[in-house]
Amino acid sequence: MRWESDVPLDSLARYRIGGPVQRLCRPKSLEALRKGLREASDAGYKILGTGANVLISDRGLDCSVLVLRGELDYVRVENGAIEAGAAARLPALAGTARRLALRGFHFLEAVPGTIGGGLRMNAGSRDDWLWHCVEWAELMTPEGELVRMSPAEVAPSYRHVDVPDDWVFVAARFSAPKGEIAAIKEAHMSFRERKVRDQVYELPSIGSTWKNPPTPYPSAWLIVNEVGMRGAKIGGAQIAERHSNFIVNLGGARADDVLGLMAETRRRAREHFGLWLEPEIHFWGFDPECLATVGAI
């Protein structure tokens, strides 16, 4: 396996934030992935999709990162189903369903990232999740064994699946029944229009920062507004005016800027609502004290 050293992760992550990783490889097949996992498992590894949901520390990572590519990037339509490799993009899955009038994928319009990241995060909206469409997903264990899991086995919940952290999604099969073309196109386009209008696409972000708290609390974005943090800025990071659950990179933002905004928001939410907000995003390369300030541990 060809390993690159000291690769700056801000160039690979959607947020354009993150220091260098010690070792990085880009496996293009299952065999290459198996080899990469074997070579990386001693010092630990992480799988990076497009980084559309990960905040990476400014000082970088002293483990290995694997980025899936090549043969693991495919979307194939079969009888009543779509099969996709973990490196394929969620927009390719949504686009395929839209073009071929396959039901059940409208909520993936304008959701950036890979199939692998989407399966790990159980990507979706409040009510529709990727795992609602999954028939099975295939994973590789650190020892290189392939394991097929059903939705019942991974027990999907809001932005979470019960799968060991070091298992790697490599493919999935999604149930995709044929629908009525005009109705499907309309569902996709109206979902996309609303999302692009209400959320932030013109600046780098990693989507919703906080999970929505349970009822009777208001949505996370309303809480951020109520505590006066909408539009707040630290360094190059800003809580977006248009959608206050997004923190955007105005240019040159550092992970510490984002953490600072999160910690202050969380402190104020506790004070005003008696509630500890929980982050939706993942954090790489931070020490436990830092993570505690934003509720990540």
Ligand SMILES: Cc1cc2nc3c(=O)[nH]c(=O)nc-3n(C[C@H](O)[C@H](O)[C@H](O)COP(=O)(O)OP(=O)(O)OC[C@H]3O[C@@H](n4cnc5c(N)ncnc54)[C@H](O)[C@@H]3O)c2cc1C
């Ligand atoms: C503008 C914008 C809008 C968004 N809208 C939504 C939305 O509507 N709904 C939603 O749920 N999310 C949304 N997100 C967040 C993001 O799109 C999703 O979480 C997406 O699934 C992340 O995919 P990724 O490939 O970039 O994963 P990454 O961010 O690279 O990784 C996320 C996690 O998944 C793990 N991972 C990645 N690939 C694999 C793999 N093959 N096997 C095992 N683990 C893996 C990583 O290690 C990490 O822990 C949005 C983000 C942005 C920037």
